Amino acid sequence: MSTTEFRPAYAHLGAEELAKRASALRELMRSCRLCPRNCRADRLADEVGVCGVGAQPVVSSYGPHFGEETPLVGRSGSGTIFLTHCNLKCIFCQNYDISHLGHGRPVSRENVAEIMLTLQQRGCHNINWVTPTHQAPMLVDATHIALGRGLRLPIVYNCGGYESLEALRLLDGIVDIYMPDAKYGDDEAGRQLSGVQDYWTRCREALTEMHRQVGDLQVDADGIAQRGLLVRHLVLPEDMAGTGPIMEFLASLSRNTYINVMAQYRPQYRAHEVPAINRPITSTEFRRAVQAALDAGLSRLDQRRALL
Ligand code: SF4
Numbered sequence: 001m002s003t004t005e006f007r008p009a010y011a012h013l014g015a016e017e018l019a020k021r022a023s024a025l026r027e028l029m030r031s032c033r034l035c036p037r038n039c040r041a042d043r044l045a046d047e048v049g050v051c052g053v054g055a056q057p058v059v060s061s062y063g064p065h066f067g068e069e070t071p072l073v074g075r076s077g078s079g080t081i082f083l084t085h086c087n088l089k090c091i092f093c094q095n096y097d098i099s100h101l102g103h104g105r106p107v108s109r110e111n112v113a114e115i116m117l118t119l120q121q122r123g124c125h126n127i128n129w130v131t132p133t134h135q136a137p138m139l140v141d142a143t144h145i146a147l148g149r150g151l152r153l154p155i156v157y158n159c160g161g162y163e164s165l166e167a168l169r170l171l172d173g174i175v176d177i178y179m180p181d182a183k184y185g186d187d188e189a190g191r192q193l194s195g196v197q198d199y200w201t202r203c204r205e206a207l208t209e210m211h212r213q214v215g216d217l218q219v220d221a222d223g224i225a226q227r228g229l230l231v232r233h234l235v236l237p238e239d240m241a242g243t244g245p246i247m248e249f250l251a252s253l254s255r256n257t258y259i260n261v262m263a264q265y266r267p268q269y270r271a272h273e274v275p276a277i278n279r280p281i282t283s284t285e286f287r288r289a290v291q292a293a294l295d296a297g298l299s300r301l302d303q304r305r306a307l308l
Contacts, residue, residue, distance in 0.1 A: 008176050010173070011152065035087040035134060036202045037050050057135050065077055071230070077124050079124030079125070079126055079153065081112070085131075086133075090194045091273060094234075113149065126176075127156065140174060156176075157180075177226075185244065207249070214227050230302075231260070233246055234264070235261060235262065237265070243289045243293075247259070261290050
């Protein structure tokens with residue numbers, strides 16, 4: 001994708017509106033309701049809620065990433081920025097050093113803007129905010145700064161799927177590509193494994209809103225993602241992730257929903273506390289998950305040749 005041909009959503013929105021959205025998102029941090037936990041911490045005064053981040057962005061690492069989904073990676077990689085901490089507390093987190101242990105360092109919004117521009121200069125196809133939910137206002141602020149300095153890549157909102165509708169609506173017209181997890185197809189698993197009461201209820205609302213904003217995934221002539229919804233689902237042992245209901249819901253949004261059914265689960269962090277997830281998945285469990293997607297009528301599966 002040539003950066004001269006493509007114009008991202010936030011460029012269409014314009015600098016003035018982007019600044020207004022950043023301001024409105026910042027207001028959500030005053031008594032924090034950036035995610036459905038509704039901690040009500042005054043994060044503008046640097047108080048912290050469950051996610052553990054106050055007023056400043058905290059970044060773990062950044063760089064071109066080649067392990068992401070095929071339409072994001074292309075030839076030059078996805079421009080990932082790994083944000084520190086998370087609003088979910090998954091006991092099996094595959095990146096627990098960043099999400100739970102807080103590896104990273106506080107940076108300024110200017111620094112985040114510079115990082116985005118650096119990733120663009122390095123030829124990345126997109127700016128991929130990894131775990132952005134609890135830091136969205138700072139990221140939009142940084143996008144506002146970077147737009148003025150020539151940022152022209154689509155933003156990928158690569159989140160856990162536990163999102164507030166109020167915050168998502170403020171991102172309408174800023175994010176080009178939503179890439180949420182759909183972790184569990186029932187609320188009980190979210191209670192047991194991620195410490196939230198209503199994961200699947202909130203996730204369905206979020207998926208519906210994301211699809212309303214950006215529609216099905218669109219790619220350019222080179223197969224590079226430009227806009228749309230791309231969903232990730234990590235298969236868990238013993239079908240703890242509730243794959244079937246998730247696939248049916250995604251198909252009800254659109255049979256053209258792009259889905260990455262992921263096989264790479266390994267018991268990490270505190271997964272040993274729940275015997276059912278204290279092992280990798282079997283090939284049979286993975287095949288069943290892929291079949292559930294196909295049975296629901298979904299056909300856009302990432303790296304499908306590798307799956308079947
Ligand atoms: S973003 Fe953090 S502080 Fe805000 S409601 Fe969610 S977990 Fe709580």
